Amino acid sequence: MNRFKQIEAEILAASNILITAHKSADGDSVGSSLGLLHFIEKLGKKATICHPDKAPDFLDFLELSSIIVMDQEPEKVTAAFQNADLIFSLDYNATDRVGKGMQPLLESATCTKIMIDHHLDPQNFASITVSDTSASSTAELIVELIEQSGNVALLDEKIGNPLYLGILTDTGSFRFNSVKPRTHEVLAKLLATGVKHHLIxxxxxxxxxxxxxxxxxxxxSQKMEIMEQNAVAIISLTKEELEKYQYKKGDTDSLANLALSIKGIKAAMVFSERDGIIKISFRSKGKDNPVNGLAANxxxxxxxxxxxGGMSALSMPETLDKIKGLVPEYFPVV
Known part of the structure; x- marks a missing residue:
């Protein structure tokens, strides 16, 4: 039995299915969660989605009311974990990625756990692990689950819409090198279900x-610095600056890609002071300019x-001094 047929069997045998995803919700974590939920429903089962935090406002057009948020309803989330006999871990590869509130609930759960993810170095906490770093997104892997479990006939627009959104956002509108021929094959299958890509x-x-x-x-215009010799752009935004412009979650998401679009830039980094820490977004171009090591190390x-992505507990000036000292090591002058 292949892993996807095994997952289908687990779904059909379960009574209380819980779908979880990582903190700092994004298009792929939300899209894969909703796509899996609707697939499970088409199999005649019910499931609950619990996320650590609320999705950004730009995803409001999705059915976000289906998601119980730990930050807002911790009692309901706790009850969902305690009642679950099958837990899906989507789009994350380590238990700490669900945040401090949900992590102990996930780790103490003794039921079957299924990880479906596409990030490097998965932690060994799941009963069944589908970890494919060559996949463009977790949403793409959910489509593969549906296909390879023999349920492609169940694919419809309701399942396809959030999955298309997940692939779209995690590939930077199909610009990242994670996009492979099979990604477009998956997209074609979703469009064939009636997904209206232009509306999404x-x-x-x-x-x-x-x-x-x-x-x-x-x-x-005011907060971007360019380290010309290293071809790196750095943007920093303090808590006061974010408040001045009535910051809402998701407002800075496109800044790194915008800076990366500057001709000649190899990497872009955005530092924003939120929730008492400095949150960091790293983006780069090409296989010769990875940023995951810099973020992890x-x-x-x-x-x-x-x-x-990453974070810093230092002050903004200290964090900027740190990154400027590291840039020459990771992006040396050619």
Whole structure:
């Protein structure tokens, strides 16, 4: 029995299925969660989604009411973990990725756990692990689960919409080198179900607020530094600056890619002071300029070779001094 048929068997045998994803919700974690939920429902079973925190506002067009958030309803999340006889861990490879509130609930659960993920170096905590770093996204792996378990006939627009969104966002609108021929084959199958890709692009991208655009303009014009010799762009935003522009979750998500679009830039980094720490987004171009090692080795983070995240407990000036000292090591002058 292949792993996907085994997963189908676990779904059919379970009574209380729980779907979890990582903290700092994004398009792939939300999209893969909702896509899996609708697939499970098509199999005639019920499931609950519990996430550590709320999805950013730009994903409001999805069925976010289906997601119970730990930050908002900890009692309901705790009860869901205690009642679960099958837990899915989507889009994360280590238990600490679900945050301090959910981590002990996940680790203490004794039921079957299934990890479906595409990040490097998976932790050995799941009963069944599907870890494929060559996949563009976890949403792509959910499509493979549906196909390889023999349920491709169940694919429909309701399942396909969030999965298309997950692939779209985790590939940078299909620009990252994680996109392979099979990614486009998966997308074709989703479009064949009736997914209206143009509407998803519009709903995802045409949602700017005036304050978000002003924040992005301020960041690019006033807060971006370029280390010319190393071809690295650095943007930093303090708590006070974010508050000045009425920051909402997701408002800075595009800044790293925007800076990376500058001609000649190999890597871009955004440092934003939120929730008492400095949160960091790393982006880069090409196989010769990975950022996941920098994130993992120095900023308690990790991720993909060209798209990673991290954090710093230092002050903003101290954090910027640290990164500027590390840049020549990771992006030497050619």
């Amino acid at each position: 692009h519009e709903l995802l991208n045409d949602t700017n607020t005036a304050s978000r655009l002003r924040l992005q303009g301020f960041a690019m 120095h900023f308690d983070g990790g991720g993909h070779a060209n798209a990673s």
